[in-house]
Amino acid sequence: MNILECKNICKSYKKNFPVLYNFNIEIPTGRIVGLLGPNGCGKSTLMKLISGLLQADSGEILISGNPVGEKSKALISYLPERTYFSSNMRVSELVDYFEDFYSDFDTQRAYKLLADLGIDPEASLKALSKGTKEKVQLILVMSRNARLYLLDEPIAGVDPAAREYILSTIVGNYNPDATIIITTHLITDVEQVLDDFVFLGFGGRILLAGNAEEARNESGKSLDELFKEVFRC
């Protein structure tokens, strides 16, 4: 069964400048999918449409058969590319917040991951560094047993050691029956964990897509090299 189906999705921010035009995709369950493309091709817009932050101008999005709404949001764990919590809270208050609203939130896992990183649950979010805040956010997202994880640039702006930790946290803590969609520019770091990939061009055109391992075997190139070839300026 497909966890995500997008049918003829159109979205534009300005008239005559569509970010996504008749975009179609079906993503099955239990896969880690890399959504890769240049800046402005619609990756983040697609993430926002699926998570319910934006409304499509036309078309249909189904998450496990549910249209975008209250039910689909309970199935999705979304990590945006920016920090989204109130700095007036403490880490433990944020954990309580997630526990309150998401029935699939694993509080024990969240505290274990925080302890692994040496993050004091009673620390104020205001006092944490940018990188630590991003890790806290990732821990909260990955502590849910969601059906679909949407991770928008999870490793951008962090050092290489932190990137490795983030990727291992993603792979080590997600529900194996779930699907993860990752958008990133740092393909070299991410491609080792990807099952499938989608190269997205401007207007939401899918230029190349498939199984990551098969693509590497057939072309003899890494995904990063394929990306550079497809999107050569």
Place this chain on the structure above:
Amino acid sequence: MLRKLLKYDFKAVFRYWWIAALSSVALAFAGGWSISVFTSEKALPTAVIVLAILVAIIAVLGVFAFSLLTVIFVYSRFYKNLFTDEGYLTFTLPVKRSQLLNSKLITGIVAGSLTGFVLLIDVIIALCVGLPDIFFNAELIRSFIDEVALEIIRETGFYLVIYILEALLLFILVGIFSNLFIFCCITIGSIIAKKAKIITAIAIYYVANSVFTFVIQIFMLFGVDAVTGWIAGIEENLFCPIFALIMLCGILFIGTVCTMLYSLQYWMLDRKLNLA
């Protein structure tokens, strides 16, 4: 889910509200002392009078600041929680848009009502401390009850209950209207402006408020004479039911405006949201 949203909205808005409320109560005592100095029959030193003037000014400013802080707490929570990066979390919660809006609205109404209640307590405290001879004068209170309160009951009869219920409903609807009006201004400001969203929202508020005030003034200019002339011609025994009917018309009008504002606000949150 509405209860959970309310829990966090209340936590955010009332986190520092209670400190401001306690401060205003303390200032009410100080203001009461100033009144007692101004109304004292004794000749007091100039320094005491000057101090009383300063304390009175601080007390008035403090009470005003408390009201302003409530406004800031409520509307900054609305703005930050929905239109800044926090919106990425808020709008992806598994809740309905209407629940998000209702939570903010209920929080605003409760905060406004509690602030009004505290301000009333402030006035009572100031009068009790400043004018104890008048405030605790049993004779004066008895004559007020006899001359004013009982007279009202005699004139209105059963309609007094209707007036009280209508006044309560009007109070709630006015609270809903004021909150929705400012919510709409903030939302429109956030949608149309890329930068300086709050300034845009304030500008929209002043323009919309000015238009509204202008319309009311036109009515006052041409309508009041007609209405008062009509009221003067009403038979005395029909005055109470007609007044109740006029209040009901007012309730229906404000209720309709509130419904329109709620629908507009909901539509903007549903269709026009674009967190950058």
